[in-house]
Amino acid sequence: MTDQAVDTSGTAAGSAAGWATGEFFGRERELKALRADIERAGLDTLAGRKAPRARVLLIAGRPGSGRTALAGELAAGLAGDYPDGILHARLTDPGGERVPTDRTARELLDDLGIASPPGAGEDELSAMVRDALAVRRQLLVLDDAVDAEQVDPLLPDNPDCLVVATAQGPLTGIPDVRPCTIGGLDTASAVALLGRSTGAVRITVDPTAAHALAEECGGQPAALTLVGGWLAARPNASVADVTKRLHDMPAGPEQPTGARPLARTFRFVYESLSQPTARMLRLLSLAPAGLVDAHTASALAGCSVSGAQSALDDFAAFGLLRRKSGRQYEVPGCLAPMMKALMEDRDRPTEVQLARARMLERTVRQLQSCRAITDPDGSPARKKLAGLPRALRFSNAPEAAEWLRVRQPALLASAGIAVEDGDLDTLARRLVAALVRALAAHRGAEAAAPDLYGLHRLVLGVAERHGLHREQAAALLNLADLDARTGRMQEALTRYRAALDAGRAAADPYATGRAMESVGGTYQEMGDWQRASDWYGRALEQRLARGEREDAARLYGRLGSVHTYAGRYGEGLRHWRAAAAGHRRLGDLAGHARALSEVARVQEYAGRPHESLRTCQEAVECARQAEDVRLQGALELRLADTLDRLGDPAAAQVHRSAAEALLGEEGSAYEIRSTSPRD
Incomplete structure (x- = not known):
């Protein structure tokens, strides 16, 4: 979910609560056709049946064609017809990976102010979204869908809602959807978009060259934004010269014909960068969830935070990055594959691995600082915090909480990247542990439970991969606790028993005692008094054998309760x-x-x-x-x-x-x- 969806054409769309339009160029015909499609009688209406679901409008086009901007402009114009507001979800990460439906559903529920159960599956969460939208008149924008399987589970069973989806091609499998296919902008609109960056004078003095440049870019908003940003940074460069140089720029033969204008323009801008800046741009393809701030860029490139911030500002001016809330940026999805391909071609694997490790290590230190600021003055954590560089410290808890809120999608993605890497498992465990502590400190364990569930599963994966029985037992206990809290008792029992086995393999008396007691507690919640008393008795025997008198007293009480209930x-x-x-x-x-x-x-x-x-x-x-x-x-x-x-x-x-x-x-x-x- 994004607070602000900004297309590389430069047109801004607003937040999930409402879209605020900026300057928009062309697409009058497409907007008119999309609005007309809303009023078009559907197949159910023609058959005399009431429409069972929301109408779906599809905007189809290549990445960089301005489809997100068009969806934002359409949504902004329709906002008055949907009093319950506009929701926006992105279905593909900037790196090209499809977003799992359960993650999308959870983010939509967060925007709706509905708590999602930790550990709930895709079917349960998507059903919760549909139930919530069934009583609302809401507009749902699903951006960059890979296929119909991503869109269909989220469609409201409510004809009073409207869904606007963007994709590269048709969404086969969703009935009664006619795609509005977009290509390049018309020449006049393309030149106007170019002039927004370069200034009207440079267009006016050589309109022929401006038209030729727009055609060279294929009328694609992303390509026009890139070359416009390059020209804006070089006021003495002529439009005609840039047009010739761009025309002579080779496009890779592996690129489809329709993708070549953007690929050629990106290569033109990239090759104008200094060597260190170009290297930073390549490494930004490693940014978790495509989200970048100065600390991320600094760690990846191995430069100062101030130098990284200056480079990010320049990238945003060129259109190589999109500005988001605060001082955060996003790698455009249409450019990320090309940045990654350059990185794989120009940078050695060991350098890439080192850059990723630096980024994750910086994230760990920021999370530790974020957690430590919640401790009282004079505590060991605050004393340790004082020893960190100023750039890594937070001045107060609200500032740290806001940073955690803004960076949370990137932080969760960082944890996934660290675990998936496989060669950074020690760093991955430290990162996940630091993120768990920071979320619990600032949001509370209850509010953070859905995210904590996913993090504990990541820890479990690392522990199982390396046979770390103690960590495996801890992760299983945490997951089982969340399962039990949400009423999934059988799943909780399975995990508590697995934790008991892992605890025994690790010879960890705490884990084994905790697991036995938790199994007893689960049976108690299920009303199985006999099994509950049996497991409490096993846990009590261990506590007595180890001389743990306080825990033994507690377990005597639990046994007393179970026998009383029985x-x-x-x-x-x-x-x-x-x-x-x-x-x-x-x-x-x-x-x-x-x-x-x-x-x-x-x-x-x-x-x-x-x-x-x-x-x-x-x-x-x-x-x-x-x-x-x-x-x-x-x-x-x-x-x-x-x-x-x-x-x-x-x-x-x-x-x-x-x-x-x-x-x-x-x-x-x-x-x-x-x-x-x-x-």
Whole structure:
């Protein structure tokens, strides 16, 4: 998803919330045909049926033909007809890789303000998009589609919505779609676009040369933008001379005829660059998700940040990059393949690998800085942060959070690149770990869960590739936790058991104990009390054998809860009393009080109200000694309820008044939190 889609023709389209048009050249006939196609009766209407889905308008053309700009102009003109706004999704990365449908759907849901479940699959997420659009009147722009399989799952089942798609060819498989095929601009529009960069005077003094240059560029907006930027940087160069030089420039025979004007123009501009600048441009094809900032360019080229920023500004002026929000740039999809081909031809593989490693290492350090700024002053992380170069530091947490928000697509892509590389796995693990910590620190684990799920899967892939059992167990535990949180219990069980095997292979007692306890917790959530108590018992045996008394006390409580839910009150009492004794030995008065309150609860369930009353009074005294006012107030309320059931309303009122004095306005809304998440 992009905040601003800017076509290489130079026409700007607005954000997902609404498109703000800039200067637009030509295409009047195409715009008229597209608007007419909206009103055209579809096949369902002609057959007497109500249209079941949104109408799809297709703009087909080669990369660099201005199809994105045309889609933006059309959407801007139609914005008033779609009060719920405009959504924009790009279906192909600048490097040419198709964007998975689940990623596109997740980004659309984010724009709609709908939380997407972590780990959800393509079908579930695309169904959520369709459900959300089913009750809206919205315009959806799907840019640079590879095929119909990318578009079809996202089509709203709502004829009040409209979909505008761009692609290189027809989207076979989507019914009732007539492509609007575009080629080069007409000569007048092409010359006007050229004059926007060069200035009107240079066009006026030699209109014949300007027309010839426009024809040499095939009327393609991307090619015209490149040569216009080159001329603008050289005010003394004549249009006629550039036209001749461009005409003499060879185009690779491997290029299709329609792609040669852009390839020739790109080569012309590229060869005018200095050697270091040309090398930087080639290496920008490594930029994750095609997104570049000064730090990325600096690390790739091995130059200063200020020098990289100056070069990026020049590239944007030439049309070699697109300006995005802030000081971020994007590699145009129509130029990225040519930049990559030059890199593969001119740069040695070892140099490319080194550049990629420098870029990822810089990203790790920025992420560490982004995370550290959230720690309090004087903390070890902040002291370490002070030792970083000024260019890598953030002045405050909001600045770091904004950087993380803007760079997140590139950061997630960086993690994928690092893992896919295979030769940088140590760096990949550091990068993913730093990104996980930064996202959790600034967005919170709950909000970042969908992205964290993907990152944990990347870690799992690296761990499995290299037989790193400890990292494998950690990744599986994290993934299983997210599965359990979203209700995918069977998937969670499978991963917890796999984590147990990995933990045993690594001889990691923490991972094995955590996995056994989590398996028990999952069975508890599923209501399988027998299996839950069995797995809790296994985890308890390990904790006791290792002398981990605090964890053992917690597990006694979990066993007490499970037995209570199963109606085995005797076993429940035994384990809750063991939990209370464990907390008492640890000197944890608050934990002791909570465990005693659970003993009282089970005694009441078992039909022993007087014993429950005495135990509850003991728990209140423990909470008072622990100076835990909130816990003491909650226990006073429980004591009052017990007295009511025993037929002593006067005493119950005394304790209820005491609770109100302790809890204030919270009153009876406060509940005791026991050691089990189900309690």
